Amino acid sequence: VVVVTPPLNDFCRNELGRLDWRGLTFSHKYVDAGFAQEATVINYPGKDFPFIRTHETKHASGQLVNGTVVTTEFTGGPGRYYPVPRADGKGRAKNEAYAKMVKQQIRKLGPKVIVTGRLATYRYQDTDEVARDALDAVGEIVGVPTPAA
Numbered sequence: 001v002v003v004v005t006p007p008l009n010d011f012c013r014n015e016l017g018r019l020d021w022r023g024l025t026f027s028h029k030y031v032d033a034g035f036a037q038e039a040t041v042i043n044y045p046g047k048d049f050p051f052i053r054t055h056e057t058k059h060a061s062g063q064l065v066n067g068t069v070v071t072t073e074f075t076g077g078p079g080r081y082y083p084v085p086r087a088d089g090k091g092r093a094k095n096e097a098y099a100k101m102v103k104q105q106i107r108k109l110g111p112k113v114i115v116t117g118r119l120a121t122y123r124y125q126d127t128d129e130v131a132r133d134a135l136d137a138v139g140e141i142v143g144v145p146t147p148a149a
Contacts (some may be wrong), residue, residue, distance in 0.1 A: 002106050002139045005117035007080055008098035016097055020084035021121060025077035029070050034058065036070045050074065083122045095122035114140055 004011065009019045040059040044052060055071040070099040083091060099120070103113045116137045125133070139146035 002111045002113050003137060004102055004106075005120045005142070006112060007119045008095055008102055008115070010124070011120075012098050015101070016094055017027045019091055019098075020086070021076035021080035021096060022084050023079040024083045025074045025079045027072045027074070029072070031068050031070055033068060034066070034068070036068050040091060075084055080119065080125050082118075085124075092122060 007019065007021070009016070017112045035056065035058065037054060037056050040056060042054050044054070049073045051074045053073045055073065056068055057071075058065075058068045070077060080089060083095075085091065107114045114137050115121065116133045121133075134135045
């Protein structure tokens, strides 16, 4: 079994053209305080802020230390974190064509192919959806269906 998780346009050397992605950049700041914000993540929607959210992972980690780190997340970075949705659906259609191409090429070599993960499926996914897809992929590999979500 071959499990494919990278951006499929990269995997296929952009043979069908590039897919559009939205990147992020992060700024980290130490704050000499117990906690700097009231929650792990605070979103800042709209154009009133130059960033989209702040993270303070100390809330989730349970650390009992002085000081904390706040990470501020900005759009426009160089990475590929999220697909850019198109109203005409051409991005998704192109990724589906890439998935078909990948499966056909790998199947020629013999193994079963599973395409999974937010980069390979070219869709925004929350963490619970990523975990569900991973469990489903493992279930497919070992031949045991996973329980319904």
